[in-house]
Amino acid sequence: MQATRLDTARIRAARRVIDPIFLDTPLYCCEALEPHLGCAVSVKLETANPVRSFKARGTELVTSLLTGVDGRAAAVVCASAGNLGQALAWSGRRRGLDVTVVASRSVPAAKLDRIRALDARLELVDGDFDTARERAAAIARYDGVRLVEDSLDLETCEGAATIGLELVAAVPSFDAVLIALGGGALATGVGHVLKSLAPDVEVICVQPLGAPAMTYSWRRRRVVTTGPTDTIADGVAGRRPIPAVLDDLLLVADDAVLVREASIIAGMRMFLDHAGLVVEPSAALGLAAILEDRDRFAGRHVVTVVCGGNVDPDAYRRWIGVS
Amino acid sequence: MQATRLDTARIRAARRVIDPIFLDTPLYCCEALEPHLGCAVSVKLETANPVRSFKARGTELVTSLLTGVDGRAAAVVCASAGNLGQALAWSGRRRGLDVTVVASRSVPAAKLDRIRALDARLELVDGDFDTARERAAAIARYDGVRLVEDSLDLETCEGAATIGLELVAAVPSFDAVLIALGGGALATGVGHVLKSLAPDVEVICVQPLGAPAMTYSWRRRRVVTTGPTDTIADGVAGRRPIPAVLDDLLLVADDAVLVREASIIAGMRMFLDHAGLVVEPSAALGLAAILEDRDRFAGRHVVTVVCGGNVDPDAYRRWIGVS
Numbered sequence: 013m014q015a016t017r018l019d020t021a022r023i024r025a026a027r028r029v030i031d032p033i034f035l036d037t038p039l040y041c042c043e044a045l046e047p048h049l050g051c052a053v054s055v056k057l058e059t060a061n062p063v064r065s066f067k068a069r070g071t072e073l074v075t076s077l078l079t080g081v082d083g084r085a086a087a088v089v090c091a092s093a094g095n096l097g098q099a100l101a102w103s104g105r106r107r108g109l110d111v112t113v114v115a116s117r118s119v120p121a122a123k124l125d126r127i128r129a130l131d132a133r134l135e136l137v138d139g140d141f142d143t144a145r146e147r148a149a150a151i152a153r154y155d156g157v158r159l160v161e162d163s164l165d166l167e168t169c170e171g172a173a174t175i176g177l178e179l180v181a182a183v184p185s186f187d188a189v190l191i192a193l194g195g196g197a198l199a200t201g202v203g204h205v206l207k208s209l210a211p212d213v214e215v216i217c218v219q220p221l222g223a224p225a226m227t228y229s230w231r232r233r234r235v236v237t238t239g240p241t242d243t244i245a246d247g248v249a250g251r252r253p254i255p256a257v258l259d260d261l262l263l264v265a266d267d268a269v270l271v272r273e274a275s276i277i278a279g280m281r282m283f284l285d286h287a288g289l290v291v292e293p294s295a296a297l298g299l300a301a302i303l304e305d306r307d308r309f310a311g312r313h314v315v316t317v318v319c320g321g322n323v324d325p326d327a328y329r330r331w332i333g334v335s
Numbered sequence: 336m337q338a339t340r341l342d343t344a345r346i347r348a349a350r351r352v353i354d355p356i357f358l359d360t361p362l363y364c365c366e367a368l369e370p371h372l373g374c375a376v377s378v379k380l381e382t383a384n385p386v387r388s389f390k391a392r393g394t395e396l397v398t399s400l401l402t403g404v405d406g407r408a409a410a411v412v413c414a415s416a417g418n419l420g421q422a423l424a425w426s427g428r429r430r431g432l433d434v435t436v437v438a439s440r441s442v443p444a445a446k447l448d449r450i451r452a453l454d455a456r457l458e459l460v461d462g463d464f465d466t467a468r469e470r471a472a473a474i475a476r477y478d479g480v481r482l483v484e485d486s487l488d489l490e491t492c493e494g495a496a497t498i499g500l501e502l503v504a505a506v507p508s509f510d511a512v513l514i515a516l517g518g519g520a521l522a523t524g525v526g527h528v529l530k531s532l533a534p535d536v537e538v539i540c541v542q543p544l545g546a547p548a549m550t551y552s553w554r555r556r557r558v559v560t561t562g563p564t565d566t567i568a569d570g571v572a573g574r575r576p577i578p579a580v581l582d583d584l585l586l587v588a589d590d591a592v593l594v595r596e597a598s599i600i601a602g603m604r605m606f607l608d609h610a611g612l613v614v615e616p617s618a619a620l621g622l623a624a625i626l627e628d629r630d631r632f633a634g635r636h637v638v639t640v641v642c643g644g645n646v647d648p649d650a651y652r653r654w655i656g657v658s
Contacts, residue, residue: 033363043453062364321611
């Protein structure tokens with residue numbers, strides 16, 4: 013494999029920095045899913061922690077490197093689709109940092125409420141995630157504080173990559189890993205470790221048809237931006253891929269597939285009914301990919317990373333409906 | 336503390352026998368619950384494993400001790416309210432044992448389906464859990480196979496007690512632990528370890544008003560049997576406490592409280608809406624206890640053991656309803 017921006021030794025070292033509450037998350041086979049999907053599905057469960065997503069693996073790394081000057085608390089700002097902001101607020105609070113999160117007004121209320129509850133300053137913008145990115149960058153420039161750019165900043169990728177270390181340590185191994193694809197931190201992080209240490213495991217990225225920018229970019233091997241996104245998978249809805257992240261993704265992903273909204277909802281329902289798991293739409297992308305291409309996965313053992321579980325209760329009830 | 340039947344050294348040794356997939360389960364604070372409950376609530380999550388309950392900690396111990404004779408697979412039988420049977424089937428399957436589970440026809444279909452799917456022989460009886468206990472004992476006598484008696488057999492208690500070891504290792508510590516009370520394996524197991532190693536932590540057992548036999552027995556310090564149970568918390572619905580288990584419970588429990596069905600349902604909804612957790616009714620008993628006595632817990636840090644997450648999807652949708 014050509015070298016990505018990530019470094020396996022640094023990723024191993026990251027385990028010593030990240031609060032153990034976010035490490036060594038459950039990894040187990042959900043046998044009750046198998047009859048419905050035609051393949052063995054194990055989950056890597058990233059929702060059973062204080063922020064209900066994998067993002068704190070990265071924010072623990074970011075914040076561990078920040079120290080204040082002149083007796084003032086260090087400050088940090090990020091744009092977030094919701095989960096990064098919550099994780100940065102959690103990691104920053106325990107280290108006494110001054111955390112600002114910029115988010116679109118369209119982010120689920122549950123995620124915004126948690127960011128506020130964790131003592132971060134929350135600035136809402138009209139527009140989408142990419143509008144929030146611009147605003148966060150402006151705040152960083154104006155206030156001279158550290159900007160955390162999800163997927164661009166190596167800590168966000170290498171934090172996520174610690175999931176990969178836990179996957180390659182699993183016995184028995186598996187055939188493929190399904191990873192939600194948004195900005196690319198999770199996919200390049202986990203993909204880097206798998207391609208470095210377990211290259212035979214197929215790395216499959218999954219994105220909603222309604223937010224396909226990174227998948228189009230991966231397929232054309234150049235950055236493709238898109239118009240407004242249209243998906244319930246708020247966690248992965250970006251339209252402007254970052255060139256350096258795409259370069260890494262091109263080195264570690266075996267495939268990138270797009271799935272329909274109906275499949276995402278079906279995946280969420282399957283997780284609830286047959287695995288007892290509440291997942292946010294982004295975390296159901298893997299099951300959606302299996303549902304849309306059963307032949308590809310038939311008889312294989314796949315792992316899907318359940319990357320987040322932050323949902324608005326009302327929206328969740330709508331999605332899971334009544335049988 | 337007077338000596339219970341349990342032994343802390345054996346409990347420590349049990350960790351080496353139990354499949355690690357059931358050990359070191361997530362323990363974390365669900366801050367979003369706090370505004371609704373008036374106290375800090377951490378969960379010890381026993382649902383993120385292949386059988387979605389804590390019971391495999393015990394069945395791993397039981398089955399590790401069974402070996403066949405004359406080249407035949409060892410056989411084992413248990414009565415189960417659903418979760419023990421599923422766990423015994425899982426542990427028995429991986430060791431090539433011949434597993435029979437006796438259960439009431441009233442056990443949730445999801446639990447029965449999983450027992451069958453795990454290759455156990457399932458025998459259904461008219462009547463309740465105590466009827467199933469009689470039938471399992473009869474099978475054991477007639478066929479000469481090992482009977483696993485939940486809560487009476489020390490392995491079931493000491494397996495559950497490994498949860499206690501994980502709780503006392505937690506930093507920071509907490510003020511009270513809320514434990515679902517049914518037959519008593521979980522309560523005496525966790526209670527034994529806490530009272531041995533962290534005696535200041537209050538051990539509070541919680542049972543439904545509709546299945547109060549063990550609580551009445553604990554309060555009167557003698558076995559009290561009751562008429563038919565009436566609760567959705569199927570996992571803890573027994574009416575004939577076991578004397579030896581009551582004796583242990585009297586040594587380790589600081590309190591035993593009864594809660595209403597409406598509070599159990601409110602607890603399940605809170606877990607879903609504010610923690611993103613699917614729990615079965617028995618696992619919501621702890622939140623129900625807080626809801627019914629807020630003053631008692633105000634400002635304290637409590638842990639509740641989320642002991643199981645096996646629910647029938649239709650029933651679960653009914654319970655969580657629409658907001």
